[in-house]
Amino acid sequence: MYLFLEALRSALRAIAASKLRSFLTSLGIIIGVASIIAVVSLVQGLEQSITQQFEGYGSNSLFIQQRRDNFGRLIGDLTDDDLIKLKAIEGIAAISPQTFLFEYSGLQYAGKEHAADIVGVMPEFAEMDNSYPEIGRFITSADANSRKKIAVIGPKVRDELNLPDNPIGEFLRYGPHWLKIVGVLESKGQMLGQDLDNYVYIPYPTALGIMGYQKQPFVMFVARVADVDRMAALTARVSQTLRRNHGLRQGDDDDFSIQSSDQVLASIGQVTRIITLVFGGIVGISLLVGGIGIMNIMLVSVTERTREVGICKALGATRADILLQFLLEAVIISLLGGVIGLAIGYGLGMGIANLIPDFPPSQVPLWSIAMALGFSSAVGIIFGLLPAAKAAGLDPIDALRYE
Structure with missing residues (x-):
């Protein structure tokens, strides 16, 4: 536990020492998470509004209507x-x-x-x-x-x-x-x-x-x-x-169709889920770009701190200690980007919903918050592994010689 806290302290100190670079590193994550949260909040608000309207009919209602052909003409x-x-x-x-x-x-x-x-x-x-x-x-x-x-x-x-x-x-x-x-x-x-x-x-x-x-x-x-x-x-x-x-x-x-109110609501839910997945996949590209940005900056950071790594290893730091420190640094940068993106996305969703006439209020479900933060952490882990492994694999003697 002590080793983890020490690694966390070192990671936070390294981030604080380069605030602007850390912010720019997490910018891709911020944009990706903000976009996803904004889209999800608008779609969920829309779904909830429609659901409330149909729930007024009750779960014991049937909707019977004429069928139409492919040209929109009534069949029955x-x-x-x-x-x-x-x-x-x-x-x-x-x-x-x-x-x-x-x-x-x-x-x-x-x-x-x-x-x-x-x-x-x-x-x-x-x-x-x-x-x-x-x-x-x-x-x-x-x-x-x-x-x-x-x-x-x-x-x-x-x-x-x-x-x-x-x-x-x-x-x-x-x-x-x-x-x-x-x-x-x-x-x-x-x-x-x-x-x-x-x-x-x-x-x-x-x-x-x-x-x-x-x-x-x-x-x-x-x-x-x-x-x-x-x-x-x-x-x-x-x-x-x-x-x-x-x-x-x-x-x-x-020449007719019959749907229960539950079936109508299920169809609405399916449509909104598809919309969420499609838009989520599109804006998810920003998270991928953000992850690559984190990996590149962390690789640069490893190069800049080669002597620091050599000193730590000379003082007894193990390969696992160095790996944990750099990995935590990548995860914290990514998670901070996720938190900032979450706040921006929430504000964007509310602002867009208010700008569109008669649009229902945006809703941010708990699962979307957990997904955003979890995905941000996962991006930090996945794209932080290579720089962390590179830092952990440095030879202490070669690292101390590095200028």
Whole structure:
């Protein structure tokens, strides 16, 4: 233990004697670690934001939607008859369709116009999406059955159209259609540049009527399963029901897709992991360059301190003592670079996230900190071995003669 502490003291003294050179030596490590931490913090922040949005649906939700071909065209269709058949499946606690309207440019009120996302939904959608009204009410079954032209709006829609603070009873114009406001939703913020407060919800049958029944809309069903342990069995049952209802024969491909919320989250996690690995591999080149820089400078340092090594060996220092001292010096330089890079990367991640409009806050997970510091130490060990071995292998007599 004493020998290790003495070697550590000698290594720190050597680093302190050449502060600028030590800093420049670790610059490659600093840049590499800072880049990795910045990338990881941004990707993790993004993943966490998306995950929180999907977790609102719960782990017992199924997302059923039409498939598209390679050109983005809809292959299948989800109809009211499909909805009725799926509602009848034992174990499906609730199900709501949703479809987006793109018929007209925007909503109009008192001479002002604003573009918002207009979505046709059923009453069950409010609970599934955690979309609750702050003022007024949400869509009811009576609204849907009567195809009423009513609307539940997000707070941004109210603000952009200069509606009254309590706009219940006001009318919005959407093309030739007039929509009566019956509720204003609680604010939900933003995700990935998408303003979640810029939505207008209308009854699903009303939305189909506005689009025209001759047109094939893009429809998605969101279903809630009563027992999450039966998720796999109910997914298979939903698939069988839709195939039978669509007249698909054995061997025919599905014209729909079914995903659970857990599967969606797993897919998101896989994408973010791939992004992290790709960017991590790219910026990891900086760590390689930094390691080579450490090795080169340490080799120069060994040459400069040849007489010092000779004196140490003449006084009884062993080959292992010299090896440990120079190896510790390389590891400390690399580890200091890792710590500085960690701080810079954290600051970079926060700064970039704040500069990008509506981007979620950056997150630095503990595993990324451990990885950065561990990798820095490993670089110091790997690239410090050759200079340390060279120093340890010096002949004491030749070293004392060295000028």
